[in-house]
Amino acid sequence: xxxxxxxxxxxxxxxxxxxxxxxxxxxxxxxxxxxxxxxxxxxxxxxxxxxxxxxxxxxxxxxxxxxxxxxxxxxxxxxxxxxxxxxxxxxxxxxxxxxxxxxxxx
Amino acid sequence: xxxxxxxxxxxxxxxxxxxxxxxxxxxxxxxxxxxxxxxxxxxxxxxxxxxxxxxxxxxxxxxxxxxxxxxxxxxxxxxxxxxxxxxxxxxxxxxxxxxxxxxxxxxxxxxxxxxxxxxxxxxxxxxxxxxxxxxxxxxxxxxxxxxxxxxxxxxxxxxxxxxxxxxxxxxxxxxxxxxxxxxxxxxxxxxxxxxxxxxxxxxxxxxxxxxxxxxxxxxxxxxxxxxxxxxxxxxxxxxxxxxxxxxxxxxxxxxxxxxxxxxxxxxxxxxxxxxxxxxxxxxxxxxxxxxxxxxxxxxxxxxxxxxxxxxxxxxxxxxxxxxxxxxxxxxxxxxxxxx
Numbered sequence: 001x002x003x004x005x006x007x008x009x010x011x012x013x014x015x016x017x018x019x020x021x022x023x024x025x026x027x028x029x030x031x032x033x034x035x036x037x038x039x040x041x042x043x044x045x046x047x048x049x050x051x052x053x054x055x056x057x058x059x060x061x062x063x064x065x066x067x068x069x070x071x072x073x074x075x076x077x078x079x080x081x082x083x084x085x086x087x088x089x090x091x092x093x094x095x096x097x098x099x100x101x102x103x104x105x106x
Numbered sequence: 107x108x109x110x111x112x113x114x115x116x117x118x119x120x121x122x123x124x125x126x127x128x129x130x131x132x133x134x135x136x137x138x139x140x141x142x143x144x145x146x147x148x149x150x151x152x153x154x155x156x157x158x159x160x161x162x163x164x165x166x167x168x169x170x171x172x173x174x175x176x177x178x179x180x181x182x183x184x185x186x187x188x189x190x191x192x193x194x195x196x197x198x199x200x201x202x203x204x205x206x207x208x209x210x211x212x213x214x215x216x217x218x219x220x221x222x223x224x225x226x227x228x229x230x231x232x233x234x235x236x237x238x239x240x241x242x243x244x245x246x247x248x249x250x251x252x253x254x255x256x257x258x259x260x261x262x263x264x265x266x267x268x269x270x271x272x273x274x275x276x277x278x279x280x281x282x283x284x285x286x287x288x289x290x291x292x293x294x295x296x297x298x299x300x301x302x303x304x305x306x307x308x309x310x311x312x313x314x315x316x317x318x319x320x321x322x323x324x325x326x327x328x329x330x331x332x333x334x335x336x337x338x339x340x341x342x343x344x345x346x347x348x349x350x351x352x353x354x355x356x357x358x359x360x361x362x363x364x365x366x367x368x369x370x371x372x373x374x375x376x377x378x379x380x381x382x383x384x385x386x387x388x389x390x391x392x393x394x395x396x397x398x399x400x401x402x403x404x405x406x407x408x409x410x411x412x413x414x415x416x417x418x419x420x421x422x423x424x425x426x427x428x429x430x431x432x433x434x435x436x437x438x439x440x441x442x443x444x445x
Contacts, residue, residue, distance in 0.1 A: 038376055040229055040361050042397070042406050044156065047229070047361050070299035074271035074358030076237030076323070080294055104360070106376065 002090065005098040007055065008035060018090050026052070026094065027086035030101070037103055043086035045071050049103040050085040051078070057097030061088060077102060111216040113190055115141040116426050118210050118220035120197050120366070123151020125396030125411030126226035127180040132419040134187030135435065138426055139445065141190040141218055143197055143210065145231045150177035152228055166409060176408075186444030192216050196231055200369050206391055221426040224418060225378060225387075225394040226411070229361035237268065237355050240326035249333025250353050259352075260285045266336050266348060268324055269356035270294055275303035277356060282315050289317040289348060291324060291338060322346075327353060363398075374400050384421025385414050391425055393418045 001017045008014070018029055027050040031037055038049035045067040054061065058081050064072065068087045072078045082102070088094065117133050119126045122144035130140045148154055153173035161170045168176075195212035200223065202208050210218040234252035236242060242250060254260075254277050265285045267278050270292040278290045290307065297304035311318035322340040327333060336353055338346050363376055372379040372388045377400035380386060385393050395418050396411035404410075423432050 036375075040376065046156065048235075049360075064298075066299065070271060071358070073294070073297055073299040074235065074269065074356075076235060076269075076293070076355070076357045078270070078293060080296070106362075 002092065002095050004094050004096065005056075006030065006033070006035065007098065007100040009101055018094070020091065022090050024090050025086050026050075026088040026090060026099075027084070029090060030085055035101055036105060037085070037101065038105060039086065041086075045084055045087055048072075048075055048084060049105075051075060051103040052083055052085045052099040053079065053102050054081045054083055055098040055100055057094075058083075060095075060097065061093050111214070113141050113192070113216065113218045115139050115190065115218065115220050117141075117222050117224050117422060118143065118208065118218045119189075119224045119226055120144075120210070121151060121226035121228055121396070121398070122146075122149040122191065122193070123226060123228045123396065124153055124176060124180055124408050125228070125415055126151070126224070127177070127184055128412050129224055129226060129395060129415040129419065130184040130187055130189045131180075132416045133422070134184065134445070135437065135442070136419055136423045136432070137445075138419065138423060139189075140187065141192065141220070143192045143195060143212060143216075143218065145194070145196040145213075147194040149181065149191065149193065150174065153177050162408070164407065164409060186442055188445050192218070196364065198365050200365075202389075202391070208391060221391070222422045223392045224422065225366060225392065225398055226396045226415075227363075227366065227398045228396055230366070230376070230398065231362065231364040232359035233362045233364060234355075235357040235360045237324060237357055239324045239355070242327060242355070245327055245329055245333045245353070248331065249329060249351060250327070250355070252355060254281070254354060257281060257284055262286045263351040264349060265289070265352040265354060266291060266350045267354045267356060268292070269358075270297050270299075271356065271358050272300035272303055273358070274356040275300055275307050277354065278316060279303065279306050279310065282310050287317070288315075289319060289350070291319045291322055291336075293321070293323045295320045324353075324355075377404075383417070384424075385418040386421055393422055 005015050041047040048071050068084050072082050116138040117140045119142045122142040133140050158174035195214045199211040208220050208223050264287040266289045268291045282288050310316045322338045325339050326337040328335050335349050378394040380394050380399045382401050385395050395414040397406045
């Protein structure tokens with residue numbers, strides 16, 4: 001199991017456990033846990049409604065590819081520790097990380 | 107009014123993506139004529155615009171099909187029903203008359219008169235992403251613009267651009283030669299997505315041709331009828347003010363419902379709530395199918411959209427022809443009879 005910590009928009013903190021062999025991305029997992037994420041584009045790095053701020057463990061994540069970097073640069077509230085949850089595959093890279101949900105709700 | 111821009115039809119389908127296209131087929135089987143409108147200049151929606159060469163694996167009967175190929179096939183499939191198209195125009199207004207008929211007006215003033223409206227808008231339309239800045243909307247068109255339409259407007263003026271994507275970088279480089287003073291404000295301290303343009307921007311800043319303000323963001327803008335100054339704050343929480351004639355926030359585009367959001371439809375999390383019996387909305391005569399709708403168990407899949415199109419047409423037929431009896435016919439028995 002992979003354990004990670006999710007901080008919601010209201011700063012509620014919760015540790016979640018995800019089976020390692022699950023073939024999903026982090027956006028899909030967060031939605032399954034009923035976090036409020038629009039995921040308008042369905043996971044193709046186009047809408048950025050799954051924007052998360054990585055509070056801990058940023059360096060252990062696989063580097064963002066061009067499409068994600070383009071989108072992150074565009075975000076008005078994006079920072080150096082911003083990522084799109086839809087571009088983060090669920091695997092060992094997520095172990096122990098702490099993220100805050102930032103994506104727009106409109 | 108240009109009379110060529112007036113269209114009469116049974117169903118006006120907003121969105122010419124795969125689901126909108128297939129709705130033409132299902133409507134055609136029931137002898138309903140369709141006209142499609144799309145803000146994009148070509149048909150196919152996100153399949154043609156975003157991933158034309160990507161293979162899709164979950165279309166029944168096609169183990170693998172490229173997105174554009176699916177669009178081409180759908181076009182061939184609906185050819186007998188001679189749909190009309192208005193492309194490159196955004197739907198702006200919807201009017202309903204006393205008899206329950208609709209008129210849709212586009213951004214180019216095309217009028218589509220129809221008996222029912224089918225919203226198959228997918229992700230919605232792409233609108234500029236607006237940063238959270240106090241008074242921003244107050245100065246839209248009065249110094250604040252989300253795109254550069256005519257660079258000459260900025261000649262010998264003071265301008266502030268905000269953003270860190272390639273369009274912010276490219277316009278900074280371009281306008282450096284036109285404007286009196288160009289300032290680029292970026293929240294981060296790097297530009298990760300466009301290293302070549304970033305290098306040019308850093309060089310221009312070194313040469314003193316532009317002002318580059320990193321690790322800062324806009325908080326508030328002020329003016330007196332027209333924009334006069336922007337307030338900034340940096341990571342150390344130090345505030346500053348810049349005098350400017352124009353502010354151009356360039357934070358890319360994000361998919362939004364757009365004017366559809368103001369049509370009185372029940373919306374849940376940016377999606378249109380429908381009744382799954384016939385994909386009707388809360389407004390009689392308006393239907394929503396494909397990625398733009400929501401209901402318990404919704405799956406954003408093309409194949410789900412096809413199913414929704416078929417059921418929607420059954421409902422729309424009863425709305426368009428309330429006096430006529432609907433008889434369900436198989437294409438294997440009756441074939442596809444063109445108009």
